[in-house]
Amino acid sequence: MPTQVKIWGCRGSVATPGPETVGYGGNTSCVEIALGDDAALVLDAGTGIRELGFDLARRGTRRIYLFLTHLHLDHLEGLRFFAPLWNPEVTLDVWGPCSPVVSLRERILRAFSPPLFPLDFRDVPAEVRFHDLPGERWESHGISLSAELVLHPGPTLGYRVETGASSLAYLPDHEPVLAGITDRSPDWISGGALAAGADVVLHDAQYLDEEYEAKMGWGHSSVGDAVAFCRAVGADRLVLFHHEPQRSDRALESVEARARELAGPGEVPPVVAREGMVFDLP
């Protein structure tokens, strides 16, 4: 049976609600990989996790595995408003990057205390456990997940999810071109092993190529670099992710058309991630 993947948020940097973004959505990064009703695997806790939380509550899900790529606010700020966190019957395991000197738990608690939040983490009724990454491969429910540090300001992870028959790479914030994409072997490309031969790659494509020069080093990729990255590592379908906040629905349609031109006729046409998008991993 195929594993279902659902995008709950794919906007980059900051949530952008409004009539111009209704089509592709304004919530920041959050992706769910279905494990059945008893458990959920979640990638990132941007504002998209808020709606997911209500959905998990409706489904009665009590066991949640959350993997954070990094702690920039657009990947974390939804956690405080994640309904299961406020349910004492829920167990939440959180994986994410520690810094070279501070644990993941200590880093997250900073966002869970005044003046950034009115409550302290000790007020959270759910049972929450923190796990530093990168580390051992995670395996459960027939899914295997591995993490590697990737190029983005501050400690940042990318993930590879394998179902046995297929694989998905999740690299929402990633600027591999800073260390080279096209002029080296895949083992020297940031995120190369995570995305190598993957069936689906959700990859940062925040900028148009003409915007990139002014934003170089900010940690995000151009559409052209996302296409080049997938080609270099032999990945199959590119899903363009982490949309520039100012990009309207109409502008994102142009982004998709541009990515398809760059991909060429021999490659699977890239698609732009859309809030609510559901696809199967074969």
Next chain:
Amino acid sequence: MSTQRQKHLVLILAREFASNLSTPTLIADERGYLVFYNEAAEDVIGRRFGEVGEMPLDDWLGAFDARALTGEPIPPEDRPTRVALDQRRASHLRYIVTSADGVDRELEVTGFPLFAHTEEFVGAVVIFWGT
């Protein structure tokens, strides 16, 4: 020999850093494999990295006859590269090597270990000064 295993991000960043330096710089991974040296180091070593490729550092060090300024041989374990890898500490040494092209060169060499986290040793960087 190319091992083709994913390089740690710290090594990827070190390679990019070294690629943009005019100071000869060499990078080894945590297993003691020479995984990269920059264009500036190619002049010191006498061979392009593309010709050499990844290889165990001991094979590489053995190809160079290293001598103190007084002429006494310097064993590999006393050279900054091996000190950084084996003892995981920085060291600095001045000595003479005969490169692959047969030329004697006086070098000042600094080696230092790379730790991604306090206990996570991922490799070493070696820099050749004033060559």
